[in-house]
Amino acid sequence: MTTQRIDCRELIDPHPLLHLPTTLQNAYRAELARRGLLEEAIAGTTEKQIHGGPTPQETLKHFKYRFANSCSRVVCILVDPASSFASLPVEVFQSFSSHKIAVLDAPCGAGASLLSLLAVLATARAHRQLPSLPLTVGVIGADVSPTALDIYSSIANALIPEFERNGITLNVTTLNWDAAQINQTSGVCDTWFATHADANEYFVLVGNLSGITEPTIVQAFQRSFEHITARISNVASTVLWIEPIIEKSITKRIKEIFSFSWWLKPSEDLAADAQSRFSWRQPIENKTIAGTVMVHRYERKDGGIA
Ligand SMILES: C[S@@+](CC[C@H](N)C(=O)[O-])C[C@H]1O[C@@H](n2cnc3c(N)ncnc32)[C@H](O)[C@@H]1O
Numbered sequence: 294m295t296t297q298r299i300d301c302r303e304l305i306d307p308h309p310l311l312h313l314p315t316t317l318q319n320a321y322r323a324e325l326a327r328r329g330l331l332e333e334a335i336a337g338t339t340e341k342q343i344h345g346g347p348t349p350q351e352t353l354k355h356f357k358y359r360f361a362n363s364c365s366r367v368v369c370i371l372v373d374p375a376s377s378f379a380s381l382p383v384e385v386f387q388s389f390s391s392h393k394i395a396v397l398d399a400p401c402g403a404g405a406s407l408l409s410l411l412a413v414l415a416t417a418r419a420h421r422q423l424p425s426l427p428l429t430v431g432v433i434g435a436d437v438s439p440t441a442l443d444i445y446s447s448i449a450n451a452l453i454p455e456f457e458r459n460g461i462t463l464n465v466t467t468l469n470w471d472a473a474q475i476n477q478t479s480g481v482c483d484t485w486f487a488t489h490a491d492a493n494e495y496f497v498l499v500g501n502l503s504g505i506t507e508p509t510i511v512q513a514f515q516r517s518f519e520h521i522t523a524r525i526s527n528v529a530s531t532v533l534w535i536e537p538i539i540e541k542s543i544t545k546r547i548k549e550i551f552s553f554s555w556w557l558k559p560s561e562d563l564a565a566d567a568q569s570r571f572s573w574r575q576p577i578e579n580k581t582i583a584g585t586v587m588v589h590r591y592e593r594k595d596g597g598i599a
Pocket residue numbers: 344345346347360363399400401402403404405406435436437438441470471472473499500501502504505510
């Protein structure tokens with residue numbers, strides 16, 4: 294069992310300033326350049342409400358100006374400079390330690406959350422902070438935006454060689470998915486289980502839903518996540534849900550997505566709304582930014598039928 298916290302200067306220097314893993318920074322910069330977006334991303338924006346969406350315009354705006362912010366939240370949770378998250382980072386590293394884990398990343402956007410998690414893991418392995426046991430990560434990335442899925446595949450491919458150097462085999466399948474269509478959610482789950490029938494653990498990663506506040510969309514997401522959590526009710530599973538710190542009313546609404554899932558227990562030693570404020574270096578704009586993150590984790594480790 295991994296009990297160690299990670300402490301790499303590549304990720305935190307000087308303490309408590311956080312950095313995105315270098316390989317992820319490079320892959321992000323290269324993808325921005327490949328799409329002709331680097332200059333705009335360097336200039337940044339003062340616009341606040343950027344959440345992505347189905348169209349290429351919404352997706353590319355989010356990718357230019359907010360992709361790194363999503364990454365920084367995952368770095369904060371895993372490095373945990375202010376010790377805000379109890380044993381959560383160790384538990385995540387335990388889930389991603391060896392054998393095979395099947396991840397459902399939904400809605401995945403361009404993959405900021407999962408690719409950051411894996412890039413931090415690879416960095417910690419490269420710095421001998423965690424054991425480099427063979428690990429296969431099978432991912433279904435599902436989102437309504439085809440452009441986001443295309444970017445996800447491209448960045449994942451760019452990172453695969455570095456992951457392999459550190460014992461991590463990554464297989465990503467992307468699926469176009471509208472959460473409002475419950476039959477599509479059912480199909481996504483079918484593909485997830487059929488493609489990764491031999492996984493030791495099923496891990497649902499939900500990153501940054503806070504932009505999705507339209508009541509009809511929230512309802513659709515609730516139905517879809519009810520389905521997803523029912524599908525993992527009799528297997529060893531974890532749900533990790535990551536958001537910036539948001540208004541309590543929005544948190545409450547989104548939390549209802551998971552509240553009926555009695556078979557998923559919230560982590561016992563994680564405060565109900567574990568959160569952290571942190572400073573991080575935005576590598577493209579080359580400036581230090583204040584960030585916030587809150588996280589919820591639900592698990593069913595026994596995998597038995599209740
Ligand atoms: C703020 S992004 C979060 C993406 C990613 N999880 C992250 O952490 O960067 C929200 C995502 O929700 C997706 N989305 C919005 N409505 C959706 C729907 N009805 N079905 C599936 N995805 C949707 C958007 O395309 C966008 O990629």
